[in-house]
Amino acid sequence: MKFFGHYLSSATERVRIGFALKNLSYDYLSVREIGWDAYEKINPHRLVPALQVGDALIPQSNAILHYLEEQFPEPSLFPEDPVTRAQARAFAQHIVCEMHAVDVLRIRKVLADKLNVDETGLSDWSQHWFADGFSKMEQTLANRSQPYPFCYGEQPGWADLHLVPHMRKAITRFDVDVQKYPLTNEVFNLCVELPAFKKAAPVAQSDYPGSIENPGMEN
Numbered sequence: 582m583k584f585f586g587h588y589l590s591s592a593t594e595r596v597r598i599g600f601a602l603k604n605l606s607y608d609y610l611s612v613r614e615i616g617w618d619a620y621e622k623i624n625p626h627r628l629v630p631a632l633q634v635g636d637a638l639i640p641q642s643n644a645i646l647h648y649l650e651e652q653f654p655e656p657s658l659f660p661e662d663p664v665t666r667a668q669a670r671a672f673a674q675h676i677v678c679e680m681h682a683v684d685v686l687r688i689r690k691v692l693a694d695k696l697n698v699d700e701t702g703l704s705d706w707s708q709h710w711f712a713d714g715f716s717k718m719e720q721t722l723a724n725r726s727q728p729y730p731f732c733y734g735e736q737p738g739w740a741d742l743h744l745v746p747h748m749r750k751a752i753t754r755f756d757v758d759v760q761k762y763p764l765t766n767e768v769f770n771l772c773v774e775l776p777a778f779k780k781a782a783p784v785a786q787s788d789y790p791g792s793i794e795n796p797g798m799e800n
């Protein structure tokens with residue numbers, strides 16, 4: 582399997598964690614090395630990640646993760662109980678649709694380049710959506726039927742692999758004060774010490790340049 586990604590991309594990191602939790606290997610192709618224009622010929626959506634299986638390309642982290650789950654069911658990324666499983670999916674969907682989609686690089690670029698939003702405006706935009714999203718996440722974790730160590734179980738899975746990259750991005754690149762969200766922060770701190778999450782972290786990737794030069798405007 583050829584996996585196209587970028588060390589800093591939180592959507593790519595979700596899938597890297599999925600690979601690591603399932604102990605799967607893959608050939609990693611970085612868009613930093615291939616170049617975005619060349620990558621666009623492979624994936625016309627020009628977004629990372631994408632997975633190539635034979636001649637077929639699977640874009641979208643969610644579709645890739647579902648493919649991995651179906652092809653390599655053990656260990657499962659999902660809780661057994663159907664309601665808890667649905668809640669784990671909802672938690673992840675909240676991050677993907679209500680948080681990441683409104684704050685990803687291409688959105689900030691349109692705000693800056695087409696709508697002339699300045700640095701302060703861009704920062705206000707990001708901080709607004711982080712605060713909105715994380716406070717709802719915190720409430721969701723507080724309302725769980727059981728105080729699991731991870732989002733929805735005794736082991737990390739679907740919800741956690743979505744949480745960690747987004748929270749990492751918020752802390753390291755947007756200086757979000759995550760102490761305000763103690764339950765969410767607790768899960769994050771537990772996850773990042775685990776080998777699968779360490780293996781998937783931006784700094785552990787072959788395309789990590791040694792430091793993040795322009796944290797606000799990279800992916």
Ligand SMILES: N[C@@H](CCC(=O)N[C@@H](CS)C(=O)NCC(=O)O)C(=O)O
Nearest residue numbers: 590591592628629641642686687800
């Ligand atoms: N919904 C997509 C989002 C993919 C996405 O936005 N990827 C970002 C990196 S995290 C990207 O390629 N950004 C390039 C851009 O915004 O132009 C997924 O989950 O795969």
